[in-house]
Amino acid sequence: MDLSRNKLVGCIPEELGDSPELRNLSLSHNHLSGNIPNSIGNSNNQLFGAIPQSLGTLTYINHLNLSYNDLSGRIPKGNQLQTLEKPTSIYAGNLQLRGEPLQKKCPGDGDAVQPPTSNDHEDEDHEEDKKEKILFYFVVLAGYATGLWGVIGTLVFKRNWRVAYFRFVESTKDQIIVVVAVKVARLKKRMQRTTNEE
Numbered sequence: 001m002d003l004s005r006n007k008l009v010g011c012i013p014e015e016l017g018d019s020p021e022l023r024n025l026s027l028s029h030n031h032l033s034g035n036i037p038n039s040i041g042n043s044n045n046q047l048f049g050a051i052p053q054s055l056g057t058l059t060y061i062n063h064l065n066l067s068y069n070d071l072s073g074r075i076p077k078g079n080q081l082q083t084l085e086k087p088t089s090i091y092a093g094n095l096q097l098r099g100e101p102l103q104k105k106c107p108g109d110g111d112a113v114q115p116p117t118s119n120d121h122e123d124e125d126h127e128e129d130k131k132e133k134i135l136f137y138f139v140v141l142a143g144y145a146t147g148l149w150g151v152i153g154t155l156v157f158k159r160n161w162r163v164a165y166f167r168f169v170e171s172t173k174d175q176i177i178v179v180v181a182v183k184v185a186r187l188k189k190r191m192q193r194t195t196n197e198e
Contacts, residue, residue: 001026002026003026003027003030004026004027004028004029004030005028005029005030006030007030007031008027008030008031008032009030009031009032009033010032010033010034011032011033011034012027012032012034012036026065028065032047033047033048034047034048036049036051036052036055036066036071047066047069047070047071048069048070048071048072049071049072049073050071050072050073050074051066051071051073051075051076051097052076053076054076055076055078056076056077056078057078063084064084064090065090066090066091066094067089067090067091067092067093067094068092068093068094069093069094070094070096071091071094071096071097072094072096072097073096073097073098074097074098074099075091075097075098075099075100075101075102077099077100088101088102
């Protein structure tokens with residue numbers, strides 16, 4: 001049964017898992033929310049909480065995709081779940097899931113890796129911000145250096161451009177001096193008129 005991409009909302013009905021003839025169910029790319037019923041799995045929604053232990057006891061399931069939800073806790077063990085294809089990709093995007101077949105182990109699983117704490121996430125975010133800042137400054141400096149050396153290099157190697165550039169700077173400087181001198185002279189005349197009128 002393919003119910004994907006139908007803009008379904010709300011919880012998954014418990015009754016969907018009661019059909020013994022149901023072999024394949026796709027509910028992906030909807031807007032489903034809530035806990036997974038004891039008899040069903042799903043993908044790419046906003047499902048949260050633990051995967052029910054009863055999912056590991058299903059004997060008729062041959063395909064399961066729980067990827068990209070907000071599931072957490074230990075992945076249930078069951079003979080059927082261990083035989084599914086691409087065992088790690090069916091749980092992808094669920095950052096809080098632990099246990100086999102994922103590398104994130106649960107406490108008590110031998111070489112246990114503790115679940116990441118909020119500090120771990122903050123450290124990762126901080127490192128990512130640092131890398132972005134370094135990259136930003138590198139790009140800015142590279143652009144500045146390229147532009148600066150583009151202008152300076154051109155002036156150094158092209159004599160006629162250098163002469164034209166310095167003539168332009170000289171004439172601009174002269175124009176600015178004339179404008180400032182005229183403004184100062186007018187200002188002095190106004191000040192003299194106001195003092196004479198008083």
